[in-house]
Amino acid sequence: MPGTHPPLDTPTYRSTSLRHPAQPLVLLPQRLTELTGPVFGGTALAPGDNDLTRQHSGDPQGQRIIVHGRLLDGDGRPVPSSLIEIWQANAGGRYRHQVDQWPSPLDPNFDGLGRAVTDGQGQYEFVTVRPGAYPWANHDNAWRPAHIHFSLFGQAFTQRLVTQMYFPDDPLFAHDPIFNAVPDEAARRRMVSAFDMDRTAPQWALAYRFDIVLRGPAGTPFEEVGP
Amino acid sequence: MRLGETPSQTIGPYLSVGMTWADGAHVVAEGTPGAVWISGTVYDGAAEPVTDAIIETWQGSAEPWGRAVPGGGFAGFGRCPTDGQGRYRILTRVPAPVDGQAPHIDVSVFARGLLDRVVTRIYFPEHELANAADPVLVGIPEKRRSTLVARAADDGYSFDIRLQGLDETVFFDV
Numbered sequence: 001m002p003g004t005h006p007p008l009d010t011p012t013y014r015s016t017s018l019r020h021p022a023q024p025l026v027l028l029p030q031r032l033t034e035l036t037g038p039v040f041g042g043t044a045l046a047p048g049d050n051d052l053t054r055q056h057s058g059d060p061q062g063q064r065i066i067v068h069g070r071l072l073d074g075d076g077r078p079v080p081s082s083l084i085e086i087w088q089a090n091a092g093g094r095y096r097h098q099v100d101q102w103p104s105p106l107d108p109n110f111d112g113l114g115r116a117v118t119d120g121q122g123q124y125e126f127v128t129v130r131p132g133a134y135p136w137a138n139h140d141n142a143w144r145p146a147h148i149h150f151s152l153f154g155q156a157f158t159q160r161l162v163t164q165m166y167f168p169d170d171p172l173f174a175h176d177p178i179f180n181a182v183p184d185e186a187a188r189r190r191m192v193s194a195f196d197m198d199r200t201a202p203q204w205a206l207a208y209r210f211d212i213v214l215r216g217p218a219g220t221p222f223e224e225v226g227p
Numbered sequence: 228m229r230l231g232e233t234p235s236q237t238i239g240p241y242l243s244v245g246m247t248w249a250d251g252a253h254v255v256a257e258g259t260p261g262a263v264w265i266s267g268t269v270y271d272g273a274a275e276p277v278t279d280a281i282i283e284t285w286q287g288s289a290e291p292w293g294r295a296v297p298g299g300g301f302a303g304f305g306r307c308p309t310d311g312q313g314r315y316r317i318l319t320r321v322p323a324p325v326d327g328q329a330p331h332i333d334v335s336v337f338a339r340g341l342l343d344r345v346v347t348r349i350y351f352p353e354h355e356l357a358n359a360a361d362p363v364l365v366g367i368p369e370k371r372r373s374t375l376v377a378r379a380a381d382d383g384y385s386f387d388i389r390l391q392g393l394d395e396t397v398f399f400d401v
Contacts (some may be wrong), residue, residue: 006233006342013237015340018272019390021398026367028399032326033333037285038304076230087245095241113245119263134270147246149238157285157333158401160344164236181342182234190233213230 012177028197030177050116052128060110073216078122085151093132145172187218235343252320254305263383266316273392280338295355329357
């Protein structure tokens with residue numbers, strides 16, 4: 001659907017200027033290579049990979065949250081057994097990364113990396129802390145709205161998606177060229193999670209729901225490589 | 228009813244927090260018969276190396292030799308972040324001809340400054356005849372076709388990716 005994905009050339013996001021292809025994209029027919037994708041063979045991730053608050057001896061600082069939702073294709077069908085990777089800043093908006101040096105402290109109990117695999121209904125869940133907003137150098141006094149990076153594989157190469165999950169009613173939305181690079185307002189809203197009272201854990205954690213829709217439907221899986 | 232897709236966003240500069248796998252560059256294990264390194268540099272429109280990109284390769288799930296990677300079960304998938312010189316490398320095998328097409332590997336490039344991945348393909352120089360008949364390659368203007376064909380190198384192949392500018396790599400709408 002036009003307006004869903006951000007144009008690669010988005011001048012308000014300065015880093016796109018020398019990195020967007022200037023030649024038109026060439027239409028690639030969807031053949032075997034495109035209709036297949038890396039698929040899980042049923043091997044589980046390490047226990048706790050989806051709990052970012054339990055990766056060290058102590059609890060990380062910040063608001064503990066449950067982030068959950070469903071991974072769906074464009075027909076609304078669940079995408080099962082699919083790897084989801086997330087990464088994020090800590091509660092103060094600092095990434096554990098050598099390039100991130102702004103004056104907000106690292107948290108010794110938070111790395112900001114999680115992995116999960118969707119179940120048979122396409123559902124996933126992470127436990128983490130709510131990330132902070134952070135400054136960046138794109139323009140004067142630029143701040144990214146709080147977000148969690150999501151990397152999705154789906155079931156086919158064509159479904160590969162990396163996106164960012166935002167939090168409801170963030171006052172920085174209006175000032176963020178990356179969020180606003182998505183032309184269609186309804187599409188932008190699909191990147192914003194919903195507060196989910198029903199999934200909060202009493203005396204423990206708040207909850208947000210984030211359903212992700214991949215392009216698709218995925219093609220019929222091929223059983224074997226052709227001649 | 229069709230659901231609207233979730234939009235793409237950039238991976239940003241901190242991709243290594245979440246997208247790095249220790250053995251991601253090894254589609255096959257070292258010592259696998261026929262294993263070759265495919266290596267190259269990612270350049271921006273000023274011909275400067277892109278040092279915060281990640282390359283992912285995919286060559287068909289039915290390849291029987293694919294090596295398991297973290298999480299288990301993947302075959303034919305590799306990923307490698309670019310280093311301080313903008314270089315990546317992937318250890319794999321040249322795939323068989325597939326689906327009436329010349330041997331090829333699908334490639335996704337993610338980076339800060341790329342709001343969506345860009346997709347290209349690696350073809351192989353020794354498959355000259357198959358390449359000449361490949362339905363995807365023949366649809367591309369001849370002078371740009373060479374951007375999709377790897378060059379032979381001592382330990383395998385070299386395949387540079389130019390996001391923009393002179394000799395810009397052909398990228399696909401998938």
